Amino acid sequence: MIMKLSDIKPGGKGRITAVTGDAAFQRRITAVGMTPGSTFEVIRREKGFPMLISIRNTLLAVNSEDCKQIETEAE
């Protein structure tokens, strides 16, 4: 089932299936390692805060609105 990254609860793991949004956003987000195919775990999701995501051994804070542009599927 395809879900937006922003809809995944803390502790949820999955795989990125697509990164949408404009080209500049796509370039920025892939440069930190969030590419289709990569697996991740959502560490924190609080209203008004960026999401915390663990991916490729890195803890990333990503603007929560931007997480709506990342599509994922459960592992």
Added chain:
Amino acid sequence: MADMSIALLGQPNSGKSTLYNRLTGSHQHVGNWPGKTVEKNEGTFTHGSHTYNITDLPGTYSLAANSDEEIVTRDFIASGSADLIIIMSDASQLERSLFMLADYAGINVPCMLILNMMDVSKEMGRQIDTDKISKRLGIPVLPFTASDKNSYEALYDILEKDCSSWHLDAGGLEQAYADAFGSTYSKAVSLMPEGGIGVYSPAWLFSKLAEGDEVAKNIIGGCENKDEIIKIVSGIENGAPRTGNCKFTWIESIIGGAVTEKKGSSALSKFDRLATSKVGGTILAVAIALGAFIGSVILGYPLMALGGALPALGQPLAEKLLEEGAHPLLVSILCEGILTAVAFTIMMCGYIFGATFVFGLIEDVGYMARISYIFDGAMKKLGLHGKAVMPFLVSFGCNIGGATSSRVLDNWGQRVMAIALSWVVPCASTWGVVGLIATLFFGPAGAALTILGLLAVSVLHLIITSKVFGKSLIKESDRTGLIMELPPYHKPKWGSLLSLSLTRMAEAFKRAIAIVTIVSVVICLLSYSSTGNIHDSIIYKAGSAIEPVTLFFGLRWQTFTAWIASWMGKEGSLGAIAALFNESSVMTAIAQSSSAPLDNNIVSAALSATLSKPEALAFVFAFYFNMPCLMALSASVHETHSLKWTLKIAGYYVCMSLLISCIVYHLALLIW
């Protein structure tokens, strides 16, 4: 003449500046990339009989043309100015940080790879077979710990070798592109000159075009099949995620079998669970910010005390010089003007030192990213993102430090915007003056109310200012949300922190001293009178002549002068007040204000007798919202590389300050 030119390329936090600083020591030069508002760091070092030039390229996550930093980096590499590019990666986050290497692959300039943070990586239980990686890449790969001096011999040895044949083998990556894009790739590449264009290989150009890189279109501009190539690549959708996928596939094939590790846990440490939680994390961040502020003052205290004590020398020195028969004007300039300038500058330096050290420490251990995470929501309301919080925090102590710490922001517009907004934040000296005057006129409870009022207007000011400058400073494309790594915690590097703090302090001193000296000498001349009576000075004549105008804003000529004097240093206005109401020499009082502010009953009595409450309130607001001192202004020019913008913003602040005091004054007249 250097034997070799080297450039350092790497993502933020890869340890580039640690390496650069260790290699060059004090042989550094900070300049500007031609035509760009990006800082250029160049240095030299020698080892054995060889001399090297080294350029520290801006830390960016990729070589996409997203920002000036990345464009500068790319252009520099393409210009062929460097004989060797050293690509820095973080071995503790190997896969992710090799993205820079993958983005570089296809650029035909000799390079080598440094795997930094090997100590951290070892601690994590990870083993990396660098020889294997080196064979696969066809370039030297050096395991490294930038913070450990024992690492450097091996690097010097490599640099002695002939690097002209160190070309990164990008064959696997080209294959990945071919697999992912099929005939689109092969067609586009076959239309390009076989050897690529300049230093860029066809595959590299293809990936950039697929990612929608506008600058890359210019690169193929001279190519005869340009239109056809553009037509092919413009059909590609989601280019960056797809090429990104290829790059990571390639990275995995390069490090596959060369890295063994224990499976790390992605769970937050106990501390991070607190540090990133909504309520607890916010309380912690505020507490640490407050602690940092107090810590900065304590560290800077010796210098601040020294600066504060200096003006006391003025009187005896002046008497001595007068006895020797020096001209009174000269004595006044020397003992009042220049001495004050030096004293103020030294005091500021104390704080700059303390703040650079303490906030540098917070950054160094990795906690600053957590603060940015916590305050991202607040910063977003101002059109910025979480990383911009640092200039605001530091500005509570001193706006010079605030301007300097805007360097953490990745693009120029955001940097200028953060500086412009951080000027609203009152520095420690501003608080001192506001507290004194407000208490004198309105009592403790009234002072507290006044401060609440100031804070409320500050919030409004921030919002208005972000709207006024937002459009022209930050392009729509630069209004990016936070994407930031929360690095693992590191042990601080005390030595480099100390040297950074000393460097920043020296920089601030050098920039400030001249400008402050000139201004204080001018004020000194204006307020000089041969009779010793202020009524015979130019400042009195000019001030009383324009008083009818300034009164419209609620400012009497004395408070107006004090408002102007605060440009020199915020404490300066206390001195001006003391002098103008005491009718003594202005500069003496300005000079002594830092050590003994308004302790003089005559002055307070004269003040409360002369100024009405609305006038006092008007002054407090005008003073609080005035532009920062000239030292902070010059620091801002330095950081923004734009005198024009700094002046524009300063002019805006001056107008806003008068506007606010005007409104406050006329409202207050209705009450009192």
